[in-house]
Amino acid sequence: MEEETSKLPLPDTFLDFLQTNGIDPLIYTAIESTPRYIRLKPGSEAYIEEIEAEIKCRLQKPYKEGKIYGIDAASGAAVLALDILVGDHVLDLCAAPGAKLCMISDLLGDSGTVTGVDVARHRLAACRTMLQKYVLGDACRLFVADGTTFSLMPLRDRLDSISCEFALEENKDTFTEWTSRRPWKERKRAARAKENAASRLVSETDHPELIFYGKTSGVVGLSKYELYKTVSSSEFSSSGYDKVLVDAECTHDGSIRHIQKFEHWGWETLNGRVLNAERSDNLTTLQLKLLKNGFRLLRVGGSLVYSTCSLTVSQNEDVIEWFLKENSSAALQEIDAAKDWPCKIKNMTCKCQIIQEISLMSSSGKTLVYQARFNYGANCV
């Protein structure tokens, strides 16, 4: 799908910013239209013709019916780079609003588990709605929590070991099957939390709040103590997550459609949101903290994808470089899935610069996969 766009008159400050980051301004201005992407829900293949027939009329019907997702090719690429395998326990540390989390769940099918974490309650609630719409959440847990300090183990052993009898036990401290109809006490607590959330995001020290869990997520039958018990870093090394996605908060400058919006919002807004050095410093500090914590929660032999929708060196290469300096057990790894992608810098088959790959082997077996410079909404499929 393509949307008509105007030729953008990019302001000088933004052009300087692009030059500093080695980005060709043409990616924002040269194309006549910005492609939009959809992903077909597995199992909906029979409807391809019907969906194709609707492409010109904005696909409202298959979208409402939950047969397709709106997701950029670049977002899908970050998930493919994770190389999800049957039975993986996956952590999505900045999960909302959830396009990647849905794709992870689709790839896992009936196996493994996925844990989504986000600091913004209203965005994570949208993610929960999406899981319910696409009937995807059985093996999923969603926590409103700060990803820089989140510290809960995947429930890898619980899945097989809980007997149905135990799961149905009526113990007020034990999780029974999730229902959107919460007991009065819990509703009151959620309403209070919502009020607080309107004025602030959760802090690093707040307790993670479980806002959704599916019936095979491992939560049913657990006591609160078991779910929230703290474990040592060495336990994460042996039984942590198989795959971690850190799709970090960023300036969004790599999203062509996002930058195009500033034509209407006013270019001065761009200075505050994208070019402001202080905001960028705070962001890179946050990104590094998210990456560090995501890596801590990974098991030895697992892999992590760090991705942003920014093209700046400071939010990508620099964050990775700082991290690698401090973590000798981490190493960059070639992205296997990217070998067949058409949009690589090395053998460019389209107009835009897309992927930069770096590869190294790890010493401890934990590996860090790095995906960078993949333009969102670029003309590359």
Ligand SMILES: C[S@@+](CC[C@H](N)C(=O)[O-])C[C@H]1O[C@@H](n2cnc3c(N)ncnc32)[C@H](O)[C@@H]1O
């Ligand atoms: C680029 S978006 C993630 C998009 C998401 N992965 C998807 O595919 O829909 C970044 C997210 O990071 C969240 N975020 C920001 N700071 C965070 C933190 N300290 N811990 C967890 N999430 C955070 C934001 O609320 C936002 O939802």
